[in-house]
Amino acid sequence: MRRLPPVLLEDGCPRELISLIRTVLAACKEISFRVGQGALSGVLGSTLDENIQGETQKKLDVLTNQLLKDILLESGYVKAIASEEEDFTVAGNPDAKYIVAFDPLDGSSNTDINSLVGTIFSIMEAPEGADPADQSIFMQPGKNQVAAGYVLYGPSTVLALTTGKGTRFFTLDKTHGTFLLTEDFASIPEETSEFAINASNQRHWQPAMQNYITDLIAGDTGPRGRNFNMRWIAAMVGDVHRVLCRGGIFTYPTDTKDPNKPNKLRLLYEANPMAMLIEQAGGIASTGTERIMDIQPNAIHQRVAVILGSKNEVETCLSYHK
Numbered sequence: 141m142r143r144l145p146p147v148l149l150e151d152g153c154p155r156e157l158i159s160l161i162r163t164v165l166a167a168c169k170e171i172s173f174r175v176g177q178g179a180l181s182g183v184l185g186s187t188l189d190e191n192i193q194g195e196t197q198k199k200l201d202v203l204t205n206q207l208l209k210d211i212l213l214e215s216g217y218v219k220a221i222a223s224e225e226e227d228f229t230v231a232g233n234p235d236a237k238y239i240v241a242f243d244p245l246d247g248s249s250n251t252d253i254n255s256l257v258g259t260i261f262s263i264m265e266a267p268e269g270a271d272p273a274d275q276s277i278f279m280q281p282g283k284n285q286v287a288a289g290y291v292l293y294g295p296s297t298v299l300a301l302t303t304g305k306g307t308r309f310f311t312l313d314k315t316h317g318t319f320l321l322t323e324d325f326a327s328i329p330e331e332t333s334e335f336a337i338n339a340s341n342q343r344h345w346q347p348a349m350q351n352y353i354t355d356l357i358a359g360d361t362g363p364r365g366r367n368f369n370m371r372w373i374a375a376m377v378g379d380v381h382r383v384l385c386r387g388g389i390f391t392y393p394t395d396t397k398d399p400n401k402p403n404k405l406r407l408l409y410e411a412n413p414m415a416m417l418i419e420q421a422g423g424i425a426s427t428g429t430e431r432i433m434d435i436q437p438n439a440i441h442q443r444v445a446v447i448l449g450s451k452n453e454v455e456t457c458l459s460y461h462k
């Protein structure tokens with residue numbers, strides 16, 4: 141099986157970018173080990189702190205953030221980082237070319253129940269001559285990403301990666317510590333009968349999403365004329381992986397549950413990298429009204445509605461939003 145660096149070199153991926161991706165993965169291997177140790181690692185449960193977004197931080201959120209932050213900043217390959225767990229961006233090497241946004245442990249409420257979690261990352265080039273301490277270097281649309289991926293810590297540790305030449309899966313060989321290519325070009329089936337949404341929020345959704353999900357649930361007695369199945373992992377990284385593997389539609393739509401927080405998922409380090417992976421596998425990623433990767437960000441922790449997955453099903457969902 142082929143290792144990650146030669147695969148990326150054959151694609152013509154710049155050596156500096158490959159080194160940066162390998163640096164992210166070095167941290168992810170360590171995270172994979174810690175997560176795999178479960179209760180033995182002594183890091184399950186919550187801290188007494190909240191992040192800037194008012195969410196209680198899990199001990200593993202803090203640990204994984206520190207691991208990624210330290211290894212990336214010490215590597216010299218990044219000009220700056222942005223993390224879900226950092227209030228502000230953190231400056232790195234002024235001469236470096238790339239910036240990295242990441243969610244160190246997506247789905248962290250799953251850690252205590254031994255369920256799926258993952259690390260999501262997005263890599264862009266910093267504007268030339270930019271000050272590494274300037275937060276605005278991250279205010280670029282997702283279409284500027286030069287690489288995006290996640291590492292899913294499940295029964296096996298899987299990397300989904302794109303550098304704009306398709307979406308690939310690599311599986312961590314834990315004996316040798318190497319990521320080996322296990323799926324060359326992931327391709328999402330255009331049709332699906334599977335959807336993923338937190339249905340407990342139904343009464344808070346906007347009418348378009350209410351109507352769409354009602355029609356899915358009506359199954360063969362409704363306008364769709366066929367049955368649909370539902371899945372919800374409560375970690376975007378797990379739900380998106382299923383969609384990349386066998387198709388489906390995943391959505392976290394706008395809702396009115398908390399008027400101060402109409403959307404849940406973060407643009408820079410959740411929606412954008414997932415959108416790139418999905419599009420590179422032939423799927424669609426939208427907010428309901430626009431392509432996710434076209435959004436011009438205005439804040440590091442900006443949140444957006446997300447509808448992504450199998451092309452035909454996402455298009456059907458979007459038709460309810462017109």
Ligand SMILES: O=P(O)(O)OC[C@H]1O[C@](O)(COP(=O)(O)O)[C@@H](O)[C@@H]1O
Nearest residue numbers: 245246247248249338374375376377
């Ligand atoms: O609590 P809910 O509504 O099931 O939310 C689950 C969603 O929250 C997220 O876990 C994001 O939150 P965290 O990054 O704090 O874990 C997504 O991965 C997932 O889709």
